[in-house]
Amino acid sequence: MSLIRIRNLTRHYVMGVETVHALRGVSLDISKGEYIAIMGPSGSGKSTLMNLLGCLDTPNSGSYELNGTNVADMDDNALAEVRNREIGFVFQSFNLLARSDSLHNVELPLIYAGVPYEDRRERARQALANVGLAERMHHKPNELSGGQRQRVAVARALVNDPSIVLADEPTGNLDSRTGEEILSLFEQLSRRGNTIIVVTHEEDVAQHARRIIRIRDGLIAADEVNPNPRAARLVGAAERVPAPA
Amino acid sequence: MSLLLEFKEAVLIAWAALRANKLRSALTTLGIVIGIVTVTLMGSAIAGLNTAFKKSISGIGADVLYVQRFGWFMGEAEWRASRNRRPLTLQHGRDIERLSEFAQAVSVESNGQGTVEFERRKAKGVWIAGNNEQSLEVRGLALTAGRWLSGSDVQSGRAVCVIGAYLAERFFPFGGAIGSKVKINEVPYEVVGILEKQGSFFDGSNMDNQIVIPITRFTDNFTRWPDLVLAVKVRDPAQIDDAKEEVNGIMRKVRRLAPDQDNDFAINQQDALVAFFNRVGGTIALVGLFITSLSLFVGGIGIMNIMFVSVAERTKEIGIRKAIGAKRRTILVQFLVEAATITLLAGLVGLMIAWPLTLVINEFLAATMPWWLVGVALVVSVMTGIVSGFIPAWRAARMDPVDALRAE
Numbered sequence: 013m014s015l016i017r018i019r020n021l022t023r024h025y026v027m028g029v030e031t032v033h034a035l036r037g038v039s040l041d042i043s044k045g046e047y048i049a050i051m052g053p054s055g056s057g058k059s060t061l062m063n064l065l066g067c068l069d070t071p072n073s074g075s076y077e078l079n080g081t082n083v084a085d086m087d088d089n090a091l092a093e094v095r096n097r098e099i100g101f102v103f104q105s106f107n108l109l110a111r112s113d114s115l116h117n118v119e120l121p122l123i124y125a126g127v128p129y130e131d132r133r134e135r136a137r138q139a140l141a142n143v144g145l146a147e148r149m150h151h152k153p154n155e156l157s158g159g160q161r162q163r164v165a166v167a168r169a170l171v172n173d174p175s176i177v178l179a180d181e182p183t184g185n186l187d188s189r190t191g192e193e194i195l196s197l198f199e200q201l202s203r204r205g206n207t208i209i210v211v212t213h214e215e216d217v218a219q220h221a222r223r224i225i226r227i228r229d230g231l232i233a234a235d236e237v238n239p240n241p242r243a244a245r246l247v248g249a250a251e252r253v254p255a256p257a
Numbered sequence: 258m259s260l261l262l263e264f265k266e267a268v269l270i271a272w273a274a275l276r277a278n279k280l281r282s283a284l285t286t287l288g289i290v291i292g293i294v295t296v297t298l299m300g301s302a303i304a305g306l307n308t309a310f311k312k313s314i315s316g317i318g319a320d321v322l323y324v325q326r327f328g329w330f331m332g333e334a335e336w337r338a339s340r341n342r343r344p345l346t347l348q349h350g351r352d353i354e355r356l357s358e359f360a361q362a363v364s365v366e367s368n369g370q371g372t373v374e375f376e377r378r379k380a381k382g383v384w385i386a387g388n389n390e391q392s393l394e395v396r397g398l399a400l401t402a403g404r405w406l407s408g409s410d411v412q413s414g415r416a417v418c419v420i421g422a423y424l425a426e427r428f429f430p431f432g433g434a435i436g437s438k439v440k441i442n443e444v445p446y447e448v449v450g451i452l453e454k455q456g457s458f459f460d461g462s463n464m465d466n467q468i469v470i471p472i473t474r475f476t477d478n479f480t481r482w483p484d485l486v487l488a489v490k491v492r493d494p495a496q497i498d499d500a501k502e503e504v505n506g507i508m509r510k511v512r513r514l515a516p517d518q519d520n521d522f523a524i525n526q527q528d529a530l531v532a533f534f535n536r537v538g539g540t541i542a543l544v545g546l547f548i549t550s551l552s553l554f555v556g557g558i559g560i561m562n563i564m565f566v567s568v569a570e571r572t573k574e575i576g577i578r579k580a581i582g583a584k585r586r587t588i589l590v591q592f593l594v595e596a597a598t599i600t601l602l603a604g605l606v607g608l609m610i611a612w613p614l615t616l617v618i619n620e621f622l623a624a625t626m627p628w629w630l631v632g633v634a635l636v637v638s639v640m641t642g643i644v645s646g647f648i649p650a651w652r653a654a655r656m657d658p659v660d661a662l663r664a665e
Contacts, residue, residue: 066580068658069659092579093584101580107573108577109574111277120578120581123262123263124581168581
């Protein structure tokens, strides 16, 4: 059974008198454990697809089954719960809470999930340790480097053990070395069985995935298996990202 | 998802947000602080007035009927119609005493002002009370020394007096009052007793600045047409209505009123005073609280304004929280708690300012800050925060996560 089953998904926006068709009928199946890159130039509809995949938005028509439940017709609150349980977001600009330390940032999804204090502290600590930030738990985002911030974001995305990790240009704000660091982290996560979807417009980044979906003008232009996924080149960063426990 | 967990998180966020914008928070709270101070002060003034009134009204006695020429609360027309009523006399008092079944004691009273002297000390504007031998019981007074007026004192109009605690203190700071002779309006009276301290009436008059003489003496020496009050203490307070009926009948009989004639006297009761006070006091309280709460309202608008700003500048944060799984309710609670925290702090500061002010005001005018008022002030503060924070919080809660995330 597919983890994600999308059929004829459309989404349009009304802007003044004009209607913009961002997605014109996309069908897609994604299985558990896949590492997928969604590519496309800006305006292609890939951000819209990502918002729909991430349950941040609802389609105008079509169906979207996530883990067997149809989420296309869910209301705001139900979607919030799905996001909390099923999806871990990694954003281009990290999107950490500036006033909170790493630990609290990672804890946040667990707070919304209603996990009691001791349990969630422990899980947040573990998640930070898994991305190699055991020493940075009480640092605020502005006390961390870009790569470290993104790793906090990855820890936050993983802490509630979601079905999919959804990354939107995760390396866009990082230099190439730290970018490789994050991609290496994704590879490790993928090897551990996490489902990863990376939305990007960089061919380089996409080449790390094992399947590449290309979007153009609101439709899937290509959906191909990447026969030789590129391994992240770690320059002196390998020792900083410990092997997952 | 547990609401308590969300609430705790919301309190932490609110605290962090307040600390991040210290000056702004302080300025915002100022409006609420002023509002809470004025409302609380108004409340303490009203509470003080109530307490003072209740204390002094207890001296009037719930079980006493006051037979007088005029009613306590009369309109202009009534005044004109009753101007020529015949005065009440000492005989009327004796008649009630003789004929009434319900009466336990009848005090015949009249009041005036005069000058009291002892040796070289002199007090002007002293309350001179003409009483009879039963007045002590009816008026609910007590003595600290000596005795009350006796029946024969009253009958023969003997020149004796009982002095109030304040006068005793002033004239006889070292004791020795009993047996001394004080002059009231130049006429010497022998002091036979000293009254217990009573405090002041709610209008501020000092009830200890009084001197009591036999009513017969009073009518002879002070005024030719004294306005007598016949105060009838009823044996059983539960029967006060029956007693009123009876006294009414006795008075009509002894004043020889024909059945078709209206009463040419009035029977007053503490009830009427309480009712009047409640009506007047209630109106004052309502108007006062309305006016002062306007300042709270203005403060509330300030809160609403700043919450709109807070929501706007944290749009991104709202987006992040929503993406991570915050529901509408979570965001709503977060901002409501933030607004309520601001106003609660303001309420606390307001109370810290209002409390010493109440003590100062109490020097001039009765004012107290009871615990319930503190509670009410804090509840009102929190409610103001919740009410004025609601629209901004609702706007935040309804934000579209995609749009919110896109904000910078």
